[in-house]
Amino acid sequence: MIKSSEYSPHSRKLILLYTAPAMIVMALVVIYPFLYNIVLSFSNMNLTHFRDWSLKGFGNFRMVLADSTFWYFLWKTCLWTVLNLIFHVSIGVFLALILNKGIKGKSVYRILLILPWAVPQYITALTWRGMFNAEYGTINLLLERFLGLHVSWLSTEWGAFTACLITNIWLGFPFMMIVALGGLQSISDSYYEAAEIEGANSWQKFWGITMPLLKPVMVPAIILGVIWTFNNFNVVWLVSNGGEPSDTTHILVSWVYKAAFTYFRLGYAAAFSMIIFTILFIFSWRFIKSSRAVENIYG
């Protein structure tokens, strides 16, 4: 093993060459806006104090945390995220496993299954909204014909939530499927052959070989999937038409948007965003540590 102390200057330059460009690009786009928001979150910037804003300490944070709607939507957002990820990952991995086997017509299936990801979200989200329409939507039409059920999807709180959930699952599973497919490529058939000789059954093969080898590839996708889903403003906004019924179909980010651009409570919105950020940061930190994804060959 090459110890870091044995790296020649040539290699150190190499590290820089390999890593620096990426880091610079990201820093450029994110650091200044991030610092800007930190300052804003401690300020009282809103319509009354726009050009002449001043710092006011933790007041915004206290306001956010004291509002019971914050906690309610926090719980809803966590539920939203967890449910979405469970379905995305299980469906994605499941389909990837099947597609990895020796069956004919794989390419056709692969294309069909990637389409939800490829077609622009704006129109598919609105199409789903149309399908959940209680009077004219396909879903109720089918439910009534085959099961005699009629559900008021978009006019009840949890009906609307479920509608958004189903739409987002549809939008999200292709991505996990592709990542899993890529990951499965690195698992050599020889492992399975060896396990077969030892008499392992499918279940053992899956948990003993597939899962551990798929993990390093899936973990980045899952972590980012959590972050993106947590912050996914588009789908919830479009399917519920901006929070209907009665502003109950919201997740945290749609509230931030409203506070910032409808109410112009910029200081408050910045503080809110910082809190969202902190929550995600803590979660990711723990998840990453426990999955040991930051480790590399040197530990």
Next chain:
Amino acid sequence: MRNQISKPRDLSLKGKIGAYVILTLFSLFAIYPILCVFSISIRPGDKLLSKSLAIIPDQATFISYYRLFTEQPFLKWMMNSIIISIAVTLIGVCLAATAGYSFSRFKFKGRQASLLAIITTQMFPVTMLLLPMFIMLIKLGLYDSYLGLIIAYSATALPFTIWQMKGFYDTIPYSLEEAAMIDGAGPVYSFWRIVLPLALPALAITALFSFMSAWSEYLVAAVLLQNQDLYTLPIGLKQFTSNMEVAWGLYSAAALLVSIPVVVLFLFLSRWLISGLTLGSIKG
């Protein structure tokens, strides 16, 4: 000794039937809303909703597609989007492949912190970043140009792709590079010739993801681009909406056409996604 060692990718007849059934069911689930979009695009009269369940509506017409190419600068938007997306893809693949390798193989101070920092860039709600990002890009003179967009898009795509590449590199045993270095190869050689070819599936995903990030992004482009000649597809599609009324025919036709390059790219890349190129060299 068994008389037949089944290959890992084979399925029994029961398995095959099960596989086809499941795949078909999910494909129907995946494709049905898109068929709805298609029927909106050929339905006369710009109607989003309809009582009929028919995929091909009465008096279906392809006029929306025709108008898209003759009355609208759809092709120009597509060219612009292709240019930007390819640029972002190239940058994304180059930067992520190298940075991911570095995080996976090298040891340096701040490695873990940098990895975490990369992911944290994704945690902040985008809407709050718009104003300061815009101010900064203006100061850098990148307002109303492709360069600003390309930089912004690359920055959004890089976190996932770097992590992805790193994760994939982690599954490639270091023993291969060690063997090469014992034979006298330098670190660059072992990266280029040994590791990279094995990481093609991950590179394919990186390319696809970078492309998609640029291809379907709307918010930042809408704020930055002020010149109609530079408009990308998402902005172009937005033109069909207006104050409360949407030209659904044109919009859905455009939406379907916009998906085609992504599917084409996916087709092109999938041979690396599914190849089995990596197999065989890792035995033992």
Next chain:
Amino acid sequence: MIGKIRKYKIWLYYIGAGLLFLFSFLVLPGCQSNTTKKIVVWTSLRPVEREYLQKELDRFGLNYPGYEFNQLFYAPEELRNNFIITALAGKGPALVHCASDFIGPMSELQVIKPLENIFTQQFLSEFIQKPFAANTVFQGHLYQIADRVGNHMCLVYNKKLISKPPQTITELITVGKSLVRDLDGDGRTDTYALAWNYTEPSFAVPFIGGYGGWVIDQSNHPTLNIPAVQKAARLIYDLANKYKIIPPECDYETANALFLDERVAMIINGPWSWGTYLKAGLDIGLARIPKIDETGLWPTPMVFPMGYCLNINLTGQDLEIAKRLVMHLTSPQVEMKFAEMFKIIPSRIVEMNSPELQKDELFVHAVDQMMVGKPMPVMTEMRWIWDAMRPAYQGIFTKQITPEQAGVEMQQLAEKLIAENRQ
């Protein structure tokens, strides 16, 4: 495959380098910033109107060879937000064409210029003053020069399904009942009398005026807990659930779909939609929203002007040209063309009363409805009042609360929001 790559390596390098070289030619043009001065107008107008707007911009541009005149489209919400972002950063379009209610936030955030010292009194006097002013003055300053007024909802009816529109609500209910039919005998209603986006507070507000109240009082405070509001909500609720002449669940797209499918005889919608109905071949007529019998008052849809505001960052030559552009775009000839082609109600006194326009039946009825409309409040709080109304108001239709209770909740929420946002 790796072997093959090795063999053709040199060629691949050359081709790759060549492609990159060519590619940079494609990318670079997009990276240069233009040196011709640009005057840009942002607008939310429909594609056909924008086409004509561009023609007028080009015509105006002939006088100024060193400048380029363009219009760009943004959806209303984005128009407002993006304009605020870009103007705050010191850039942004020269003109923004929007509804008068954007003036509240934009003036408070100081991104638009006060205009009273820029345009002459004589010019301004040619614009409509009664029954309400076309050019909006807010907190003592003039902020917008209007190019059209009205933009209000009317009762739109399909002449094939109903030949004479009802004059009162009672008539509406009587006639309406005959229009509600179950055509295929499956127990679900297939046709309704009237459909519209009634779950959206701003689409219900005309009825509040019809009961003699309004959402705000003289000093711009919200008045949502008054009998007029409750009665208006109760009326709509009854239309859906007691008389059943409107669908129980109806949003904007559903109402549109029903009307376009000719499954509903009447709809309440604004001028942005009439073109679509005409294009679909429907034989439509416009009328006033039926009178409320109890008060004898006509419902009061919100009437508002749309026009041009100037970016605060404009100075010197650019400012002068922008001013002249506004004068050109609101000149008599241009307004008349917009009116003829797109059924706009002009903002100039003479033009609005011109004989040519009186020949158009739709125009006449639209103006007729406008005469009993109420001007839309322009202050920033208005948006928050809509937001405050929405939860409780929608709760009425999901049968969670009664209209009376809703009034109390709406008022509370409105006051809370205003207090919070104005801290």
